[in-house]
Each structure stands twice: as structure tokens, then as C-alpha cells.
Amino acid sequence: MEELQPIEAHPRKGNTLKFIIGGVVIVAAIIYLIVSSLSANVQYFLTVEEILSKQLAGELTGRNVRASGAVLGDSIQYDMDTLELSFTIVHVPGDNLLLEEEGGLARALHNAVMDPSRPSLDVIYHGPIPDLLQNEAQAIITGEVLASGVFEADEILLKCPTKYEGSVPDQIETE
Amino acid sequence: MAPDIGFGSLLITLIVSIYGVGAAFYGEQKKKKVWILSAKRAMSLVFPLLTISVGSLAYLLLTNHFEIVYVSQVSSLSMPDYLKITALWGGQAGSLLFWSWLLAGFVSAVTLRKWNRDQDLLPWVIVVCLATLAFFVLLNTFFENPFISYWQTPEGITTAFSQPPGGIQLFPRDGGGLNPLLRHPGMIIHPPMQYLGFVAFIIPFAYAMASLITRRADDRWIQLSRRWTLWAWLFLSLGLVLGARWAYDVLGWGGYWGWDPVEISALMPWLSGTAFLHTVLIQEKRGMFKQLTMVLIILTYNLVIFGTFLTRSGLLSSVHAFSKSAIGPIFLGFIALNLIISLWLLNKRWITLKSRQVLTSFFSKEALIILSVVLLLGILVTSFWGVMFPKISELVTGQKVTVGPPFYERVAAPILGGMLLIMVICPLAVWSYASFKHLGRLLWKPFIVSLIGIALPLYGGLTRWPAVVAFWLVAFVLAVNAFEFIRRTRVRRKNKQDSLWDSIVHVLKRNRRAFSAMIVHIAVVMMAIGIIGIEFFQTETQGTIPVGGELSLGSYTMVYEKLDIFDTNDGRNVARAIVSVNKDGQIIDTLYPRRDFYYDSNQPVTIPGVRSTLVDDFYVILVDWKVVSSEGATFKVYHNPLVKWLWIGAWVFIVGVVAATWPDKKSKPLPVRSQ
Numbered sequence: 001m002e003e004l005q006p007i008e009a010h011p012r013k014g015n016t017l018k019f020i021i022g023g024v025v026i027v028a029a030i031i032y033l034i035v036s037s038l039s040a041n042v043q044y045f046l047t048v049e050e051i052l053s054k055q056l057a058g059e060l061t062g063r064n065v066r067a068s069g070a071v072l073g074d075s076i077q078y079d080m081d082t083l084e085l086s087f088t089i090v091h092v093p094g095d096n097l098l099l100e101e102e103g104g105l106a107r108a109l110h111n112a113v114m115d116p117s118r119p120s121l122d123v124i125y126h127g128p129i130p131d132l133l134q135n136e137a138q139a140i141i142t143g144e145v146l147a148s149g150v151f152e153a154d155e156i157l158l159k160c161p162t163k164y165e166g167s168v169p170d171q172i173e174t175e
Numbered sequence: 176m177a178p179d180i181g182f183g184s185l186l187i188t189l190i191v192s193i194y195g196v197g198a199a200f201y202g203e204q205k206k207k208k209v210w211i212l213s214a215k216r217a218m219s220l221v222f223p224l225l226t227i228s229v230g231s232l233a234y235l236l237l238t239n240h241f242e243i244v245y246v247s248q249v250s251s252l253s254m255p256d257y258l259k260i261t262a263l264w265g266g267q268a269g270s271l272l273f274w275s276w277l278l279a280g281f282v283s284a285v286t287l288r289k290w291n292r293d294q295d296l297l298p299w300v301i302v303v304c305l306a307t308l309a310f311f312v313l314l315n316t317f318f319e320n321p322f323i324s325y326w327q328t329p330e331g332i333t334t335a336f337s338q339p340p341g342g343i344q345l346f347p348r349d350g351g352g353l354n355p356l357l358r359h360p361g362m363i364i365h366p367p368m369q370y371l372g373f374v375a376f377i378i379p380f381a382y383a384m385a386s387l388i389t390r391r392a393d394d395r396w397i398q399l400s401r402r403w404t405l406w407a408w409l410f411l412s413l414g415l416v417l418g419a420r421w422a423y424d425v426l427g428w429g430g431y432w433g434w435d436p437v438e439i440s441a442l443m444p445w446l447s448g449t450a451f452l453h454t455v456l457i458q459e460k461r462g463m464f465k466q467l468t469m470v471l472i473i474l475t476y477n478l479v480i481f482g483t484f485l486t487r488s489g490l491l492s493s494v495h496a497f498s499k500s501a502i503g504p505i506f507l508g509f510i511a512l513n514l515i516i517s518l519w520l521l522n523k524r525w526i527t528l529k530s531r532q533v534l535t536s537f538f539s540k541e542a543l544i545i546l547s548v549v550l551l552l553g554i555l556v557t558s559f560w561g562v563m564f565p566k567i568s569e570l571v572t573g574q575k576v577t578v579g580p581p582f583y584e585r586v587a588a589p590i591l592g593g594m595l596l597i598m599v600i601c602p603l604a605v606w607s608y609a610s611f612k613h614l615g616r617l618l619w620k621p622f623i624v625s626l627i628g629i630a631l632p633l634y635g636g637l638t639r640w641p642a643v644v645a646f647w648l649v650a651f652v653l654a655v656n657a658f659e660f661i662r663r664t665r666v667r668r669k670n671k672q673d674s675l676w677d678s679i680v681h682v683l684k685r686n687r688r689a690f691s692a693m694i695v696h697i698a699v700v701m702m703a704i705g706i707i708g709i710e711f712f713q714t715e716t717q718g719t720i721p722v723g724g725e726l727s728l729g730s731y732t733m734v735y736e737k738l739d740i741f742d743t744n745d746g747r748n749v750a751r752a753i754v755s756v757n758k759d760g761q762i763i764d765t766l767y768p769r770r771d772f773y774y775d776s777n778q779p780v781t782i783p784g785v786r787s788t789l790v791d792d793f794y795v796i797l798v799d800w801k802v803v804s805s806e807g808a809t810f811k812v813y814h815n816p817l818v819k820w821l822w823i824g825a826w827v828f829i830v831g832v833v834a835a836t837w838p839d840k841k842s843k844p845l846p847v848r849s850q
Binding site for chain 1: 356533534537542546550556557560561568574575576578579589590718777778781799800801809811
């Protein structure tokens with residue numbers, strides 16, 4: 001009796017190829033979308049010191065950037081009729097290691113506000129005054145630096161210092 | 176007392192989990208059932224044990240034990256009881272414990288099913304589940320202990336669980352209170368729902384791993400985990416929608432999704448989870464793409480862990496993120512270990528999962544599903560890159576950068592449009608092959624109807640073509656589903672001469688899964704309508720007006736009637752404006768936008784007044800006011816068309832997924848005769 005050879009189904013090679021090509025086309029389109037959108041939408045994230053030095057070097061003209069700093073409570077001015085908000089932020093180190101050395105972000109914000117020699121940046125914004133805007137808050141602002149050196153913000157994000165865990169509450173009392 | 180019980184229970188859970196892993200492993204290796212049963216018992220214990228821990232913390236919160244550091248940080252005397260409960264997950268340590276508790280709930284629930292059949296999978300399911308739980312409990316035990324107290328020592332004030340040398344326990348009179356932004360009904364439901372979605376994915380992952388380890392190449396693990404997967408996916412989806420709703424209700428920026436890194440880290444497992452849900456379907460129907468299915472569940476599980484790592488490590492600057500913590504590196508280590516083990520396993524079994532079948536046509540159901548998976552993964556990669564690129568850039572160039580929402584929107588929009596297009600064709604496509612004649616026959620009628628989706632917007636004055644295309648696709652999907660349902664009902668009626676009602680019921684029952692899917696896709700389309708409305712057509716205005724003054728936006732006018740300022744009994748000062756909304760000269764509504772100021776945390780929260788209809792939302796924020804009322808107040812007004820459909824779609828979504836999980840009437844088992 002002859003041995004019967006088993007018949008095996010082979011995938012049709014041409015068939016698989018068209019799917020691979022289709023897949024590659026789609027993936028390439030997506031990659032193109034990602035790369036082109038990324039380059040158009042990446043922003044520098046700078047400290048106050050870096051803003052000031054880059055501004056001097058003329059690197060920031062026409063660029064949309066993001067910056068962070070500590071809010072000086074005394075500088076907050078708000079005109080309700082025109083919805084114009086202005087305040088000043090002072091430099092806080094951006095490096096996490098430096099922040100750790102200072103004792104954490106809350107401490108670093110406090111030090112920044114108490115230090116009269118810190119570089120500062122004036123900010124203006126048109127719109128409702130953000131809820132969390134207060135002394136020693138961390139402000140993350142997005143916008144452009146005007147020729148006058150003032151930062152015109154399109155967006156303000158705020159984080160309140162007392163909400164950082166690890167800080168000791170005020171009303172500690174022994175019993 | 177309570178902290179001791181709470182922490183003790185936590186520690187016991189850790190020991191029991193580690194024991195369970197060891198016992199299951201040992202019992203499997205030595206083929207000794209008694210050890211495996213013992214491990215199963217251990218797994219059923221973890222939920223009651225952690226309930227004791229969570230209960231202790233809840234007790235401490237409700238009874239104002241501010242000597243406990245966590246209670247001080249998230250609670251205060253002025254908070255109502257329900258908020259004190261939500262404070263359980265208001266901070267890092269408590270939310271981690273809450274996460275572990277929910278995880279334990281799912282893990283213990285798995286022991287409840289009858290394990291007579293799949294005995295070979297059981298030990299490995301136990302190992303994976305308890306090892307994961309042990310990791311999270313370990314974090315709470317050694318790094319983020321919610322039960323530590325304040326102590327006064329000669330060096331100063333420190334925090335510790337047990338008394339340090341020379342330390343006296345401190346008893347603060349009040350706590351800092353929950354961040355006012357979190358004092359909202361959204362806090363009751365959004366984090367729990369989100370966490371439920373995250374942790375529930377351990378179950379399908381554990382079953383998948385068990386299947387790989389036991390060298391099985393069949394679908395049994397999918398059958399076993401199918402309902403778990405659906406519920407996990409439902410919870411995760413709802414978590415995202417609830418977060419969006421909360422942002423819309425409270426945060427006062429008139430939006431619902433900010434492409435914030437923490438939002439994205441919740442979106443990523445949802446994307447791969449959705450892809451997983453769909454490739455599972457292909458595996459069941461055609462036995463194909465088993466390798467891809469495995470990759471997707473491994474990816475989903477690890478993205479869940481990665482997501483919670485991103486949120487908790489302090490790595491990201493985000494309005495959502497917890498502050499920096501030491502647990503970051505440990506998380507990374509855990510993820511790395513997970514990936515190495517699961518991918519190594521998958522690699523070993525790679526060939527066994529290979530399917531003999533091949534894709535045959537671009538328009539077969541499986542090809543279209545794979546295409547949608549590619550698109551979902553495209554959004555996933557985009558999101559991942561958007562979040563990680565700044566970190567990588569900083570490492571490489573030292574320059575900090577950020578990526579804004581426009582990046583994500585530009586990439587996601589066309590991809591989502593593509594997915595709408597697939598949703599048009601896929602319900603009509605069949606498995607294995609595609610006949611264009613067949614598809615064409617089924618598509619031409621819905622296509623004609625869908626042109627309403629182009630005609631109506633153009634008639635309404637719409638000119639932005641992406642929006643017109645989007646509306647057309649939405650109409651098309653709805654039409655396709657409607658016609659398909661009618662067609663099947665008609666066929667049934669013709670064949671069986673049933674009444675219309677009976678036909679409908681029969682068609683629904685026989686194709687329950689298909690129709691649940693149809694409902695879910697329609698729900699997604701409704702949500703798409705809401706998103707298109709608000710993304711493309713939102714308008715806004717702002718201004719300061721005196722009492723009796725007006726602000727106009729589109730065809731609406733709002734009139735500032737009055738301002739009331741008063742204290743509430745839960746520690747707030749409320750400034751509430753009364754504003755009437757007019758259209759075509761008639762008053763159609765009265766709104767109460769307000770600003771709450773919380774005394775204990777010195778923080779204001781803005782709550783908008785919103786008039787919401789199926790057509791649009793009229794959204795008013797009280798920005799500021801002068802106490803002398805004649806000077807007036809400042810308002811910001813948004814007009815958000817169609818956004819209500821986003822929330823309606825979410826409800827329909829729930830209906831669809833629950834319908835998919837509905838148990839089938841079990842056929843009577845055939846009697847087995849022993850020889």
C-alpha cells in the first residue's frame with residue numbers, strides 16, 4: 001500500500017502580501033500623522049530663569065512656550081471689568097534633585113517667594129481669575145513672551161502648595 | 176486600636192497572599208491537590224481581610240482621628256460624612272489601599288466559581304492573582320502606610336506607625352480637609368468606577384497566563400474570562416465618562432477632556448482593552464489571531480499598572496497626579512518583571528498559537544476588525560508617545576518640553592473618523608469572505624438614508640467639512656444598524672409567520688451578542704455626536720454686566736438678576752448669582768452659577784449654571800463680582816451644541832454591555848452514562 005501523502009493547505013502567498021502592504025500603508029499614515037503633529041505641537045517647558053535668558057538670546061520670538069514658577073500673592077491684580085489679570089511669578093528650580101535638596105516642592109515654592117533676589121517674570125492673562133491663584137502656588141503658564149518681556153498667557157494651570165502631602169498640618173496640638 | 180487592627184490586617188493579607196502563591200506553585204509542581212485547595216482558600220480570604228483594613232480606615236476618618244497622618248491630610252471636621260468616606264481614596268496611601276481592596280474583591284470572587292472542570296488552570300490563576308495583590312499590599316505595608324501617626328520627638332515632628340524613641344503622640348484638632356475640587360458627587364463614583372475597571376483586568380490576564388503556562392492553545396480561557404472582561408471594560412469605560420462629566424460639571428472650563436497625562440494613562444488600557452475585546456471575537460469565530468489576543472491582554476494589564484505608576488510616582492506634572500513618592504522605581508521594577516515573564520512565556524508558546532487560517536479578504540469581518548485594532552493601537556501609540564516624549568526628551572537633551580492637546584487632537588480625529596467608517600461596514604460584513612455584491616446590496620439603502628446626515632447640516636448652515644463628514648458617518652452607522660435589524664426581523668417573519676413582536680423578540684434572543692454589540696456601537700456613535708458638537712462648534716463669550724444687564728451668545732441672551740451671598744453649615748461661603756436665560760425674547764430658564772469658598776482650605780470652587788437640552792448646553796460661570804451690587808458681576812458663557820448626547824450615549828452603552836453579559840438559558844446537560 002502506497003503511503004498517502006497528507007495534503008497541507010498552504011496560505012496563498014499573494015494573499016498575505018496584500019494584507020501586509022495594506023497594513024504598512026496604514027501604519028505609515030499613522031506614523032506620519034504622529035510625527036508631523038508632534039513637531040508642530042511640542043513646547044519648551046521652562047523655568048523663569050530659562051525664559052529670561054532665552055528671551056535675551058532672542059530664541060523665543062513667536063514661540064508658544066510653557067513656564068512654571070511660584071506666584072507672588074502681593075502682585076496679583078485683577079480688573080473685573082476688563083477681565084485682565086496680572087501677577088508675577090518667581091523662579092523655582094526645575095530639576096527634581098534640586099527640589100528634593102530644598103525639601104520638596106512646597107518648601108521650594110516658599111523659599112522662592114521669600115527670596116527677594118530671585119528672578120521674576122510678569123504675567124498677563126485675559127479671562128476669569130483661576131480659583132487656585134494665591135501666594136506660593138505653583139503656576140504653569142502657556143503662552144508667548146512679548147517684546148516688552150511680559151509673558152502673555154493663554155492658559156494657566158495651578159497647583160496649591162498646601163495640598164502637597166508630607167507637609168505638617170498647622171493645628172498640631174499635644175494632649 | 177483601629178490603626179493597629181487596620182495595619183495588622185494589611186500585614187496578614189500580605190503573608191496570606193505570599194503563602195497562596197507558594198502553596199499553589201508547590202501543589203502544582205508536586206501534583207498535590209491539598210496544597211492547591213489551601214491556596215484557593217487563602218485567595219478567598221484576602222477580600223475579608225482587606226475589608227477589615229478598609230473598614231478601620233473608614234472608621235478613623237468618620238470619627239475624626241486627626242492624629243493619623245492620612246486622616247489629617249484628607250479630612251476635616253466641617254466635611255459631611257459622605258465626603259469623609261470618599262476621602263478614603265482622596266490621597267495616595269488611602270487610594271492605594273482602596274485599589275488593593277477592590278483587586279482583592281475580584282480575586283476572591285474567582286474562588287467562588289465551581290472549579291470542577293478547569294483544574295489545570297486553577298493553580299496558575301491563583302499564582303498570578305495573588306502575586307499581583309501581594310505587590311500592591313506590599314506598597315501599602317512598607318511605603319505608603321495609611322495608618323501612621325504624628326509623633327513629637329526631641330528632633331521635631333515625625334510620622335511613624337509605632338512610637339519612636341522619646342516620642343509623644345500628637346492630636347491635631349482638625350485636619351486640612353479634602354481638596355475642594357474633590358468635594359463633589361463625582362468623587363463618590365468616578366475614582367471607584369475607574370479603579371474597578373483597572374483592577375478587573377487581572378482576571379482575564381490571569382486566565383490567559385494560566386492558559387499559556389499549561390500549554391493550551393484552545394479558547395477555554397476566553398470562555399471563562401469573557402464576562403469578567405466585559406465588566407472590566409464597562410467599568411473602565413464608565414470611569415472615563417464619569418471623569419469627563421465631572422470635569423464638565425465642576426471645573427468651569429467648559430470642557431470634558433484635557434489630554435492630561437493622567438487622563439491618557441486611563442485611556443491607554445481602555446484602547447488596548449477594546450482591541451482585545453474585538454480580537455477575542457475573531458479567535459472564537461475563526462480561531463485566528465490568538466497571538467495578537469495574547470499580546471493585547473498582556474499589554475492591557477501592563478498598561479493598567481503603568482498608568483497607576485504614572486499617576487502615583489510624581490513623574491508627571493498634572494492637575495490629577497499625586498505628589499512625588501518613593502514607590503515609583505518599585506512600580507517600574509514590577510512592570511519590568513511582568514513584561515519579561517509574560518513575554519517570555521508567550522514567546523515559548525508562540526508557535527502553538529499559530530492559526531492555519533488566513534485572512535482572505537479586506538472586507539471580511541475579521542479583516543475589518545483587525546483594521547479597527549490597528550487604528551485603536553494607533554491612538555494608543557500616539558497617546559503613549561505624547562506622554563513619554565517629554566520625559567525622553569528631557570533625558571536626552573536636558574531641555575524640558577511639553578506636548579499640548581492639539582497634538583493628540585490632530586492625530587486622533589482622522590483615526591476616529593476612520594473607525595466610524597469601519598463601524599458602517601462591519602455589521603454587514605461576514606466571516607471569511609466578502610462579496611461586494613452582497614455588501615453593496617446591503618449598503619445602498621442605508622447609504623441613501625445617510626445622506627440626510629450631509630443634507631441636514633449643510634441646510635443648517637454648516638460649512639466645516641470635517642464636521643459634515645463626521646455627521647454623515649454617524650447617520651450612516653445608525654442607518655446600517657437599523658436596516659440590518661429590520662432585515663433580520665423581516666426574514667424571520669417570512670419564514671415563521673410570527674407576529675411582528677414575536678419576530679423582534681426572537682431575532683434579539685437568537686443574536687443576543689450581535690445585537691448587544693449593535694447597541695454598544697450605536698451608543699458610541701451617540702457619544703461621537705456629543706463630542707463632534709462640542710469640539711467643533713463650541714462658542715463662548717465673557718463680560719462684566721450690572722444687575723439687570725445682558726450678555727448675548729448666538730440666539731441666547733442671559734440677564735443678570737440678582738446675587739446672594741451666604742454661609743452654609745458645611746464650612747462654605749457661597750456667592751450665588753441668579754441668571755435668567757432668554758431665547759427669542761422669552762425667558763426659558765433660570766440658572767444659578769456660583770462660587771463656593773471653603774474656609775478650612777482657603778480655597779474657592781466655581782460651579783457653573785447649565786441649561787442642558789438635546790440640542791445644546793448653555794453654560795454660565797460666575798467669574799467675579801463686586802459687593803456693591805450696582806457695579807455688577809463678571810460672567811463667562813459657553814454654548815456647547817449636542818454635548819448631552821455624550822452622556823446619553825453613555826447610558827445606552829451600559830445597556831448594551833449589560834445585555835452582552837446576560838446569561839444564556841443553559842441547555843440541559845446530557846446525561847452521562849458510566850461504562
